[in-house]
Amino acid sequence: MAERILGKTLATVSLSVALASVTVKSSGCCSILACRNTFSSCGFHLSSNIMSSSNGAKENSHNKARTSPYPGSKVQRSQVPNEKVGWFVEWQDYNPVEYTAVSVLAGPRWADPQIRNPAGRTGLVGRGLLGRWGPNHAADPIITRWKRDGSGNKITHPVSGKNILQFVAIKRKDCGEWAIPGGMVDPGEKISATLKREFGEEALNSLQKSSAEKRELEEQLHKLFSQEHLVIYKGYVDDPRNTDNAWMETEAVNYHDETGEIMDNLTLEAGDDAGRVKWVDISDQLQLYASHSQFIKLVAEKRDAHWSEDSETECRGL
Numbered sequence: 001m002a003e004r005i006l007g008k009t010l011a012t013v014s015l016s017v018a019l020a021s022v023t024v025k026s027s028g029c030c031s032i033l034a035c036r037n038t039f040s041s042c043g044f045h046l047s048s049n050i051m052s053s054s055n056g057a058k059e060n061s062h063n064k065a066r067t068s069p070y071p072g073s074k075v076q077r078s079q080v081p082n083e084k085v086g087w088f089v090e091w092q093d094y095n096p097v098e099y100t101a102v103s104v105l106a107g108p109r110w111a112d113p114q115i116r117n118p119a120g121r122t123g124l125v126g127r128g129l130l131g132r133w134g135p136n137h138a139a140d141p142i143i144t145r146w147k148r149d150g151s152g153n154k155i156t157h158p159v160s161g162k163n164i165l166q167f168v169a170i171k172r173k174d175c176g177e178w179a180i181p182g183g184m185v186d187p188g189e190k191i192s193a194t195l196k197r198e199f200g201e202e203a204l205n206s207l208q209k210s211s212a213e214k215r216e217l218e219e220q221l222h223k224l225f226s227q228e229h230l231v232i233y234k235g236y237v238d239d240p241r242n243t244d245n246a247w248m249e250t251e252a253v254n255y256h257d258e259t260g261e262i263m264d265n266l267t268l269e270a271g272d273d274a275g276r277v278k279w280v281d282i283s284d285q286l287q288l289y290a291s292h293s294q295f296i297k298l299v300a301e302k303r304d305a306h307w308s309e310d311s312e313t314e315c316r317g318l
Contacts, residue, residue, distance in 0.1 A: 075099045115245050119236055122244050130246040131184075135236075139194035140182030140252040140292070142232060142299055143168040143203070143224070145260045147281060157306040165282045165305035167296060168263075170202050170274035172289060175240075179289035180296075181274060182250065191251050196225045205271030217266070224262050230254040232298045239290045252295040256303065284308040 062085050068076040078096050083089065104111045115133050130136045147155045147164040154163045170181040183198035185191060199221070200206035206217055232252040239248040257263045270277040280286070282300050284307055286293050300307040 070099060072101065073099070117242060117244050117247050119238070119242075119247070122242055124243045125245055126243055127246040128243045129241045130243070130248070133246055135247060135249040137185040138182055138237070138248060138250040139185055139191050139198060140180040140250050140295065141195040141199045141225075142180055142252060142254040142295060143199060143257070143263070144254060144282075144299060144303070145257045145263055145279070146305075148260065157309075159309040160306045162304065162306040165300055165303055166279045167282055167299070168199075168203050168268065169278060169280040169288070170270060171276040173273055173275045175289065176275075177289040178280070178287070180252070180292050181277070182252075183273070191253075192225070195251075195253055195255075196221055201272040202270070202274040203268055203277045204266060205269040207271055220262060220266050224255055224257065224266075227255065229256075230299075230302055232295050232302070237291045248290070252298075254299045254302070282307065284310075 066077060066080050066085075070077065075097060078094075084091050084094070107113065127133060144165050144167045147166050149155055156163050168181060169178045171177070172179050181199050181202035183194065183202070185194045189197075200217065204217060204221075206214060209217060230253065232254050234251045235249055237248040237250050242248060268277045268279070282296055282305060284297070286296060288296065297307060299305075
C-alpha cells in the first residue's frame with residue numbers, strides 16, 4: 001500500500017515540476033530552483049495554456065497526456081474529465097493508476113532512484129514536516145566543558161571516578177524536549193557555518209542582538225568554532241519527523257572548551273526555536289530529543305568522561 005501511495009505522490013511531484021518549468025511568471029521572487037517545494041511559496045502563476053483556473057481545464061488542453069494505453073504498454077489511465085484536470089479543483093475520489101516501466105525500475109543511470117527511507121518503513125508516506133524528499137540535512141553542535149568546583153578544579157563522579165562533562169542543552173519549543181541546539185542546513189551553506197549559526201541563534205539569542213553585540217559575539221564564537229573539534233556522528237537520524245519518503249540526516253560535531261574560558265565570556269540566552277537553555281551534566285540518565293542521547297554518549301566516550309554508574313557499562317563503552 002505504501003509503495004502505491006508513494007508512486008502516486010512521486011507522479012504528482014514530477015508533473016508539478018514539469019508544469020512549473022514550462023511557463024512561469026514570477027511575482028518578485030527568486031528563480032524556480034531557489035523556490036521551496038510549492039508554487040505558493042513564490043507566488044507562481046501557471047499560464048492558462050498549461051493549467052486552467054479553478055473552474056477546470058480549457059478545451060483541447062492537456063489531451064495527449066490523458067490518452068491510453070500508455071506508450072509502450074497496455075496500461076489504461078483512469079479517465080480524467082476536462083473539468084477535473086486542474087490540481088486546484090477538488091477531487092477526493094481521484095484514484096490514478098500506478099505505473100512505472102520495468103526498464104525504469106531496473107535502475108538505469110538516467111532514472112531517479114526510488115525515494116525510500118533507508119532504515120525501513122515508518123507507517124507514513126509523504127514529507128510530513130520535512131521540506132525535502134529524501135534526506136533533510138541538519139547540523140548539531142555539541143558544546144562541552146568540564147564541570148568545576150568554586151576553586152576551578154574538575155569535579156569527578158563519586159562512583160565512576162571520571163570527570164563530569166557538561167554540554168549546552170536547549171528545550172525545544174515544539175515538543176518540550178531537551179536537545180542539542182542544532183538546526184537545518186540552509187541551501188548552499190557549509191556545515192561549519194550551520195553549526196556556528198544554529199548555536200548562536202538558539203543558545204545565545206544572536207538574532208535579537210544589536211549590531212555591536214553581534215560583532216562581539218562573533219569574535220567569541222570564532223574562537224570556539226575555529227579550534228580542533230570531533231565529528232561525533234554523520235548520517236541517518238532516528239527522528240519523529242521521518243516518513244517513508246523523507247528523513248533526517250545530521251552531522252554532530254563536538255567543540256570542547258577545555259579551560260572553560262571561552263564559554264565564560266558567553267552568556268547563555270534561549271532564542272529562535274529554543275524555550276530554555278542551560279548547561280547539563282552528561283550521564284546515562286539524560287532523556288533527549290530524537291537520537292541526541294546517543295550523540296552525547298559518544299562524546300563522553302571520546303572525552304573519557306563520566307557516563308554511567310554501572311562499571312560494566314563504562315568498560316564496555318558502546
